[in-house]
Amino acid sequence: MAVVHHEGRSVELASGESVLDGLLRAGIDAPHSCRAGHCQTCLARVVRGDVPVGSQEGLKPTWRALGLFLTCRARPTGDLEMAAPDALGLEVGARIVDVARLSHDVVRLRLTTDAPFEHCGGQFATLVRSDGLARSYSVASLPGRDEFIEMHVRLVTNGAMSGWIARDACVGDRVALRGPAGECFHVPGRREQPxxxxxxxxxxxxxxxxxxxxxxxxxxxxxxxxxxxxxxxGFYLVDELSALAREHANFEYARCMLRGEHLSTTPASPRTSVHVGALDARVRAAFPNLKGWRVFLCGHPELVVALRKWAFIAGAASKDIHADAFVTKPAPLPRTATS
Ligand SMILES: Cc1cc2nc3c(=O)[nH]c(=O)nc-3n(C[C@H](O)[C@H](O)[C@H](O)COP(=O)(O)OP(=O)(O)OC[C@H]3O[C@@H](n4cnc5c(N)ncnc54)[C@H](O)[C@@H]3O)c2cc1C
Ligand code: FES
Known part of the structure; x- marks a missing residue:
């Protein structure tokens, strides 16, 4: 059995158990969120031993070279000594400059960083609170266009990070950013591609x-x-996106809500529309042929998985489908009457 050594503790892993599961089973408060290889909050560093196979998927080449790995994906076959990834200069210090409501359950967080945080439009970053709590959020701002790093955070019931951001975070609070990562970002290329x-x-x-x-x-x-x-x-940034649709003849902005009535208050605007019904049914009907398109999918994990399959079947090349599923921490198992 492989043994993991971490901060003076040694944990023997069960057969096939991940490093993260072993640490949590032993009562060690190891950082994590999705437990499925998507968010990178469980990042750790190999001090001694081999980097477990498959545990560096999605990490930057420079991070791989430093021996960084994801504990939730790591199933070592030999003993391993690991450490937290800090002190490697992976994080950029940041300060909160604004917290504002965008909708009833979405908060906009704006940050200024101590050093440039290089990223492409659409990538995500791991936000690290001063006590080490870490969660990943997509960056809504664009380098060179927006003055601040901007994130849109949905308030989750009993959510540790989203609850803190929505209720307690203050202008001036220090945090850090790690990353960027993710595959849902724009790379300037074929300008004529839909x-x-x-x-x-x-x-x-x-x-x-x-x-x-x-x-x-x-x-x-x-x-x-x-x-x-x-x-x-649930709709926000409506004015900003409607204005873009007025200004740019090639940009169309559609909103699709599962429940509700057609919005009589919607400002009449060319190239904007509002639909009522299921999002996946709407896009399947509206875009029957995606041959030659580049497709970006983000948000609810199940919908992202389903739409990724649909986009491929509808003709988009797999290299032209970019998706980031917002996989959250799994809900705790329900307590049984005997537990
Ligand atoms: C690549 C990536 C990008 C992401 N980008 C964004 C983003 O731009 N904006 C954003 O708001 N979030 C984003 N997330 C999700 C984010 O990382 C957090 O998981 C989320 O904010 C919840 O964290 P928390 O600490 O508030 O809740 P936690 O303390 O982690 O969870 C508390 C409880 O709530 C449940 N829970 C958590 N999330 C949800 C949910 N969405 N619906 C129902 N129950 C839930 C959990 O199962 C848990 O039981 C992203 C995730 C990934 C992997
Ligand atoms: S990537 Fe490991 S917990 Fe999310």
Missing amino acids: LLLIGTGTGLAPLRAIVHDALRDGHTGRIQLVHGALDER
């Missing part, structure tokens, strides 16, 4: 950055943004 961007909830955050990046780059092909929400209250 772009389809679909996001649910705060999945709008990276898509906002991508739209601004593409328009700034002089994209000439169609840019279709579809934002999905449960009901009307």
Whole structure:
């Protein structure tokens, strides 16, 4: 059995058990969120031993070279000594400059960083609180366009980080950013290629950055943004995106809500629309053929997985489908009557 040595503790892993699961079983408060290889909050560093196979997927080459790995994906076959990734200069210090409501359950967090935080429009970063609590959020701002790093955070019931941001975080509070990472970002390239961007909830955050990046780059092909929400209250940045649709003939902005009535209050604006019904049914009907399109998908994990499959079947090349699922911490198992 492999033994993991961490901060003076030794944990023997069960057969096939991940490093993260072993540490948590032993009562060690190891940082984590998704437990599935998506968020990078469980990042750690190998001090002695081999980097477990498959545990560096999605990490930057420089991070791999430093022996960094994801504990939730690591199933070592031999003994391993590991340490937290700090003190490697991976994080950029930051300060909160603004916390503002964008909708009933979405908060906009703006940060200024101590050093440039290099990223592409649409990538995500891991936000680290001063006590080490870490969660990943997509960056909604664009380097060179926006003065601050901007994140859109949905308030989750009993959420450790989102609750803190929505209720307790103050202007001036210190945090840190790690990253960037993720595959849902714009790379200037074929300006005539049509772009389809679909996001649910705060999945709008990276898509906002991508739209601004593409328009700034002089994209000439169609840019279709579809934002999905449960009901009307879930839409935000409506004025900003409607204005973009007025200014750019190749940009169309559609909102799709599962429940509700057509919005009589919607300002009449060319190339904007509001639909009621299921988002996936709407986009399947509206975009039957995606041959030649580049597709960006962000937000609810199940929808992202389903739409990724659909986009491929509808003709988009797999290299042209970019997706980041906002996988959250698994809900605790329900307590049984005997437990
Ligand atoms: C690549 C990536 C990008 C992300 N980008 C964003 C983003 O831009 N904006 C954003 O708001 N979030 C984003 N997330 C999700 C984010 O990282 C956190 O998981 C989320 O904010 C919840 O963290 P928390 O600490 O508030 O809740 P936690 O303390 O982690 O969770 C508390 C409890 O709430 C449950 N829970 C957590 N999230 C949800 C949910 N969405 N719905 C229902 N129950 C939930 C958990 O199962 C848990 O039981 C992203 C995730 C990934 C992997
Ligand atoms: S990547 Fe390991 S907990 Fe999310």
